[in-house]
Amino acid sequence: METPPFDFAVAAYPLAPATLYNVGGPARLALLPRNEDECRAAYAWMLRQPERKLILGGGSNVLIADEGFPGVVLFTTGLKRLDDLGDHRYSIGSGHDLDFVVREIMLANNYDGVGALTGIPGSVGGAIYMNAGTVNGSTCQFMESVDILGPEGLAVIPMTPERYTYRGQNFCAPGDVILGGLFRFTVSDQDQRAIYDHYIARRLEKQPRGYCCGSVFKNPPGDHAGRLIEACGLKGARRGGAVISPMHANFIMNENNAGFDDIVGLIQLARSRVREQFGVELEPEVRIIR
Numbered sequence: 001m002e003t004p005p006f007d008f009a010v011a012a013y014p015l016a017p018a019t020l021y022n023v024g025g026p027a028r029l030a031l032l033p034r035n036e037d038e039c040r041a042a043y044a045w046m047l048r049q050p051e052r053k054l055i056l057g058g059g060s061n062v063l064i065a066d067e068g069f070p071g072v073v074l075f076t077t078g079l080k081r082l083d084d085l086g087d088h089r090y091s092i093g094s095g096h097d098l099d100f101v102v103r104e105i106m107l108a109n110n111y112d113g114v115g116a117l118t119g120i121p122g123s124v125g126g127a128i129y130m131n132a133g134t135v136n137g138s139t140c141q142f143m144e145s146v147d148i149l150g151p152e153g154l155a156v157i158p159m160t161p162e163r164y165t166y167r168g169q170n171f172c173a174p175g176d177v178i179l180g181g182l183f184r185f186t187v188s189d190q191d192q193r194a195i196y197d198h199y200i201a202r203r204l205e206k207q208p209r210g211y212c213c214g215s216v217f218k219n220p221p222g223d224h225a226g227r228l229i230e231a232c233g234l235k236g237a238r239r240g241g242a243v244i245s246p247m248h249a250n251f252i253m254n255e256n257n258a259g260f261d262d263i264v265g266l267i268q269l270a271r272s273r274v275r276e277q278f279g280v281e282l283e284p285e286v287r288i289i290r
């Protein structure tokens, strides 16, 4: 690997504290650009390196190997563009917290959709990549276009419903960088603050707190991964420091210094038991990086 010509490059960068699982060894090199110009330069340099590459936002949906990542990790958390374009349209950089968008833009203007995005940790870029959301809707549906940096340069991709699915999308290949995008909201005739308070209270009541990635598995069509795992009697199952939450079976918690293998072991256990008992193949939502 060439020596990076940036003051925002850090060798042997610890990744566990950069993830909400708090698991994983260091990245061989991390690039932490503070704005889009630096990000473009970092990406161009990164492309020339033969090592593996990873893009990370808030780290709320990744599980990283104990050995760490043997290549370059580009963080997009510094991309904090925010332009109010008028007519309820906003150009928002990937580095903002999704929660910032919910509170400072959607709630502040009583825009529709707070029920879809309330309480989801992580960055705007990660939310776009994952099409994060809830039963009430998802990130991409509030977008007009998305800005993506790829090997061919910058592309502004118009957002259409065919471009996103439940917790996924087809406009950003792994390794491409979502710089941000254009969001368009509509003013609601319902009190969005009450909706926000309702969903925050619901999460506090139904979801465990601690190191985790939220839902480990996507819900299979017409069912809930948590219901299936619970029906297999797996609530409270343990491997090392990891546990399938007794509160919500689709949450696998890093309770006590769990290692990567502890959590992956529980993921495999849940998958195989649900397959045997219900013939359903659970698909992980969490991104496993090894």
Ligand SMILES: Cc1cc2nc3c(=O)[nH]c(=O)nc-3n(C[C@H](O)[C@H](O)[C@H](O)COP(=O)(O)OP(=O)(O)OC[C@H]3O[C@@H](n4cnc5c(N)ncnc54)[C@H](O)[C@@H]3O)c2cc1C
Pocket (backbone or CB within 6 Å): 020, 054, 055, 056, 057, 058, 059, 060, 061, 062, 076, 094, 119, 120, 121, 122, 123, 124, 125, 126, 127, 128, 129, 130, 131, 132, 133, 134, 167, 172, 176, 177, 178, 179, 212, 213, 214, 215, 287
């Ligand atoms: C307590 C808890 C509750 C949660 N609840 C929900 C929920 O209700 N609904 C839901 O959908 N999710 C939920 N999640 C999961 C997670 O918060 C979302 O998937 C979130 O949108 C991920 O954003 P991030 O910035 O943390 O992404 P990261 O974890 O950093 O990355 C996730 C994926 O996106 C890619 N990525 C990230 N940023 C970029 C970028 N700028 N360009 C290109 N690729 C990028 C990464 O390579 C990786 O593959 C929850 C997680 C936790 C811990």
